[in-house]
Amino acid sequence: MRDTFVKTLVELAKKDKKIELITGDLGFGVLKPFWEQVPDQFTNAGIAEQNMTSVAAGMALEGKTVFTYSIGNFPTLRCLEQIRNDCAYHNANVKIVCIGGGFVYGSLGMSHHATEDLAVMRALPGVVVMAPADLVEAEECTKALASYKGTAYLRLGRGGEKRIHEKIDNFRIGKAIKVHDGKRIALFSTGAIFEEVTAAYDELRSKGFEPAVYTFPTVKPIDSETIEAVSDSFELIVTCEEHNIVGGFGSAVAEVMAENRSNKAALLRIGINDEYSVRVGNQKYLRQQYGIDSSSIVKKVMQQLEG
Structure with a gap:
C-alpha cells in the first residue's frame, strides 16, 4: 500500500x-x-x-x-x-x-x-x-x-497486500464497496484485515453459507445507508478490524444500527478485545493470538449462529 x-x-x-x-x-x-x-x-x-x-x-x-x-x-x-x-x-x-x-x-x-x-x-x-x-x-x-x-x-498497511478490485467506479469518501452478494450473513471490514476476511469468506462458503462482503475504506463518515439496508435484510452483520474493539469501525457500525428502528440483523464485532498487545511477533502470528485471523472469524461466526 x-x-x-x-x-x-x-x-x-x-x-x-x-x-x-x-x-x-x-x-x-x-x-x-x-x-x-x-x-x-x-x-x-x-x-x-x-x-x-x-x-x-x-x-x-x-x-x-x-x-x-x-x-x-x-x-x-x-x-x-x-x-x-x-x-x-x-x-x-x-x-x-x-x-x-x-x-x-x-x-x-x-x-x-x-x-x-x-x-x-x-x-x-x-x-x-x-x-x-x-x-x-x-x-x-x-x-x-x-x-x-x-x-x-x-x-x-505496509506492503504485500493482495489486490481485491480490478477497478472501482465512482469511488467516494463515505461510501462502502460491495465485494460479494450474499444472504443471511454480511461481513464488513476496514483496512488490510480484508485478507483474513477473504479467507473466512471462502471457509464459510465451504460450510454451506453465502456471506455478503463489503469493504469500508471510509470509517468516518461511515456509510449509514449501506449499514441500514443490510441490517434490515440480513440476520447477522460481522465487523472485522485490526484495532481495539472499542471505538473503532465496529463501534461506528453499532452506532448506526442502534439508531435504526427496523434492524433485523444481530451484530458481531471482531477486533482486539480492549487489551494491549503484550506479545510480539509478525502480523500473522499476532492476528492469531488476538483472535482476528480467518479461523477465529469463522469460529466466532459459527458460535453466533449456533447460539
Missing part, C-alpha cells in the same frame, strides 16, 4: 504544486521517488512529529495541501494535541498518513502497534478517517483526500 500511496501522490504532486509531503525522518527508501521527482514539495521535519504537524498546519493555512507521513502511532498519538488544535480545529488541509496500521510492526512491540488510532482520530470533530483494504482502494483514497478540503487521516 505504501508504494501505491507514494506513486499516486507523485503523479498528483506533478500536476498540483500546492501538494506537499512532510516526513518525520523515515520512509526514505519508499519516499525516494517523491523527493527525486518533486523535490521542492518535500520536507523532512526530523524526529519531531509535533513540529511536523504544526508546520503542516501552517503550510495548509497558507494554501497548501499537506500530507504528513510516519509509521504506527507516531503521526497520530504522539502529536494528537497538534492534530486537534492546529489542524482539525482550523479545518486545515492536512492529511495524516500512518504506515503500518494494526500489527504490521508486530515484532517491535506494543509501542509500534497502532491499535487505537481509528477510535482516536474518529473522535476528532470534522476529521475524515480512511483505511483502504487493497492497492486499488489505497490509490483511490489518496486521490480523494488530495482533493478533499479539510483534515483527514489515512491508515495504510
Whole structure:
C-alpha cells in the first residue's frame, strides 16, 4: 500500500504544486521517488512529529495541501494535541498518513502497534478517517483526500497486500464497496484485515453459507445507508478490524444500527478485545493470538449462529 500511496501522490504532486509531503525522518527508501521527482514539495521535519504537524498546519493555512507521513502511532498519538488544535480545529488541509496500521510492526512491540488510532482520530470533530483494504482502494483514497478540503487521516498497511478490485467506479469518501452478494450473513471490514476476511469468506462458503462482503475504506463518515439496508435484510452483520474493539469501525457500525428502528440483523464485532498487545511477533502470528485471523472469524461466526 505504501508504494501505491507514494506513486499516486507523485503523479498528483506533478500536476498540483500546492501538494506537499512532510516526513518525520523515515520512509526514505519508499519516499525516494517523491523527493527525486518533486523535490521542492518535500520536507523532512526530523524526529519531531509535533513540529511536523504544526508546520503542516501552517503550510495548509497558507494554501497548501499537506500530507504528513510516519509509521504506527507516531503521526497520530504522539502529536494528537497538534492534530486537534492546529489542524482539525482550523479545518486545515492536512492529511495524516500512518504506515503500518494494526500489527504490521508486530515484532517491535506494543509501542509500534497502532491499535487505537481509528477510535482516536474518529473522535476528532470534522476529521475524515480512511483505511483502504487493497492497492486499488489505497490509490483511490489518496486521490480523494488530495482533493478533499479539510483534515483527514489515512491508515495504510505496509506492503504485500493482495489486490481485491480490478477497478472501482465512482469511488467516494463515505461510501462502502460491495465485494460479494450474499444472504443471511454480511461481513464488513476496514483496512488490510480484508485478507483474513477473504479467507473466512471462502471457509464459510465451504460450510454451506453465502456471506455478503463489503469493504469500508471510509470509517468516518461511515456509510449509514449501506449499514441500514443490510441490517434490515440480513440476520447477522460481522465487523472485522485490526484495532481495539472499542471505538473503532465496529463501534461506528453499532452506532448506526442502534439508531435504526427496523434492524433485523444481530451484530458481531471482531477486533482486539480492549487489551494491549503484550506479545510480539509478525502480523500473522499476532492476528492469531488476538483472535482476528480467518479461523477465529469463522469460529466466532459459527458460535453466533449456533447460539
